[in-house]
Amino acid sequence: MTIAKIEKDGIVRDRNNMTIGHFDSDGSIRDKNNMLIGKVDNNGTVRNRNNMLLGKVEQDGDVRDKNNMLIGKIDSDGAVRDRNNMVVGYAKGVSKTYAAVFFFFDLFRR
Numbered sequence: 001m002t003i004a005k006i007e008k009d010g011i012v013r014d015r016n017n018m019t020i021g022h023f024d025s026d027g028s029i030r031d032k033n034n035m036l037i038g039k040v041d042n043n044g045t046v047r048n049r050n051n052m053l054l055g056k057v058e059q060d061g062d063v064r065d066k067n068n069m070l071i072g073k074i075d076s077d078g079a080v081r082d083r084n085n086m087v088v089g090y091a092k093g094v095s096k097t098y099a100a101v102f103f104f105f106d107l108f109r110r
Contacts, residue, residue, distance in 0.1 A: 004080075006091040006099055023098050038104065044097050046104050057100035074099045 006012050010023035021031045029038040038048045044057035055065040061074040073081045078092030080099055091099030 004089045006089070006094045008093045010094075010098065023101070029101055038101070040097055040101050044100070046101055048104075054104045057097045059096075061096050061100075063100040072100070 004012060004014055004020070006023075010025075011019055012021040012023075014020050019032050021029060021037070023029055023040075027040045027042070028036055029040065031037050036049050038046065038054070040046045040057070044059070046054045046056065048054055053066045055063065055071070057063055057074070061076070062070055063072040063074065065071050071083050072088075073085075074091065074096040075081065078090050078094065078099065079087050080089035080091055082088050089099075
């Protein structure tokens with residue numbers, strides 16, 4: 001079941017096509033109210049708004065949490081897969097780094 005998608009312009013939409021956030025070109029991640037909720041750097045490191053480490057996106061598309069546990073994968077076709085290899089979203093034409101941030105979206109609010 002698809003639970004979200006990330007569009008080429010950085011808009012993040014939920015399963016009901018409602019906007020839940022977006023990415024800025026500098027790696028900032030913002031919620032639907034434009035509030036900063038996190039950041040991803042050029043190395044794929046994902047941090048929340050308080051600069052706490054949430055995880056990392058590997059170059060091969062593997063997504064790991066802060067304990068280095070595999071939590072998902074981004075396929076070359078843009079499919080976002082959970083740890084059980086089920087497709088949970090799509091980010092066609094979006095960098096793997098941005099697509100992987102999907103896994104951390106709920107953690108940004110903490």
